[in-house]
Amino acid sequence: xxxxxxxxxxxxxxxxxxxxxxxxxxxxxxxxxxxxxxxxxxxxxxxxxxxxxxxxxxxxxxxxxxxxxxxxxxxxxxxxxxxxxxxxxxxxxxxxxxxxxxxxxxxxxxxxxxxxxxxxxxxxxxxxxxxxxxxxxxxxxxxxxxxxxxxxxxxxxxxxxxxxxxxxxxxxxxxxxxxxxxxxxxxxxxxxxxxxxxxxxxxxxxxxxx
Numbered sequence: 325x326x327x328x329x330x331x332x333x334x335x336x337x338x339x340x341x342x343x344x345x346x347x348x349x350x351x352x353x354x355x356x357x358x359x360x361x362x363x364x365x366x367x368x369x370x371x372x373x374x375x376x377x378x379x380x381x382x383x384x385x386x387x388x389x390x391x392x393x394x395x396x397x398x399x400x401x402x403x404x405x406x407x408x409x410x411x412x413x414x415x416x417x418x419x420x421x422x423x424x425x426x427x428x429x430x431x432x433x434x435x436x437x438x439x440x441x442x443x444x445x446x447x448x449x450x451x452x453x454x455x456x457x458x459x460x461x462x463x464x465x466x467x468x469x470x471x472x473x474x475x476x477x478x479x480x481x482x483x484x485x486x487x488x489x490x491x492x493x494x495x496x497x498x499x500x501x502x503x504x505x506x507x508x509x510x511x512x513x514x515x516x517x518x519x520x521x522x523x524x525x526x527x528x529x530x531x532x533x534x
Contacts (some may be wrong), residue, residue, distance in 0.1 A: 352377070352401070352418045352425050353511070357432035358466060358479035362410035365432050368402045368464055368479045369418060370507050378419040379403045381432075383412055399511050400464035402481055410437045432476075446493035450526035451486050452506045454533045459486020463531065464507045467492060469499035470517065482506075496520045508533050 352369035359366035367379045374397035381389045391405040401418075408414065416430040452463040465488045468477040475498055480490040495502060505515040508531040518526050 352420060352428050354507075355416075355418055355425070355428045355430050356466075356477070357416065357430050358402070358477050359404070360432060360435060360476040362435045362437040363408050364404055364406045365408065365414070365416070365434065366402055366404045366479060367416050367418065367430065368466060369428075370401065370464060370511050371399055371420060372511055374398055375401075375420040377401050377403065377421075379405055380417045380419060380424070381405045381408065381414045382417070383409070383414045387414075398462060399509050400462055400481060400507055402464060402479055408434050410434050444493065445491045446496055447489050448492035448502075448526060449487065449489040450504070451528045452482050452488065452508070453486060453528050453530055454508075455530055459484075460506075460508050460531060460533060461486060462509050463488075463529075465490070465529075466505045467495060468503045468505070469495045469520070470501035470503050471499045492520075504529060506531055510534065 352371055355369040357365050358368045376397050378390060378392035389405050389407055391403045393403055411434060413433050416432055418425045418428055448467060452460040454460055461482060461484050463482040466477050466479040469475050478490050478492060480488050482488045500520055501517055502520045503515060503517050504526060505513060506529040507513045510533050512532045514529055514531040516527060516529055
């Protein structure tokens with residue numbers, strides 16, 4: 325394979341041999357900030373092959389925070405980083421198999437911490453299934469408000485029954501519609517759009533797992 329005048333040889337085990345040496349083919353896809361609060365942020369992404377991943381968050385004045393996944397290697401990833409400061413700008417970098425994905429840096433701004441009583445939780449829940457109706461365990465679910473303005477989405481992973489539940493109170497007041505995306509444990513995406521005024525459960529999301 326030749327790209328930009330540099331020859332690359334695809335090797336077994338998910339590696340590419342190129343001008344920079346061995347590079348893993350486990351680079352993160354759709355890296356984004358989710359579940360953003362005043363003191364914590366989540367970073368969600370998917371990888372084409374199962375990986376063990378971490379997230380490093382850098383702030384200014386120089387601040388380093390991080391978080392890593394628990395358990396084994398996986399394709400769907402949701403990593404929370406805590407102990408941040410409100411109303412600060414951070415850069416988040418994903419580390420997969422010991423390598424930082426510099427080209428997938430995410431800029432995130434933590435929220436202000438209000439003195440007033442917070443909104444009560446508004447749980448949104450549903451399920452992710454395969455084409456045969458079987459539950460998909462560990463699918464990544466990301467929910468966005470449908471709006472011309474950018475807002476951080478919320479995200480979670482499905483449980484052992486293929487179900488998910490997440491607080492959508494930050495989103496329901498922003499838009500009349502919500503977009504729900506899901507990625508299977510094989511990295512295949514699907515989505516649907518729902519009316520934010522209709523209480524869950526949301527319709528099941530069907531994703532291929534082959």
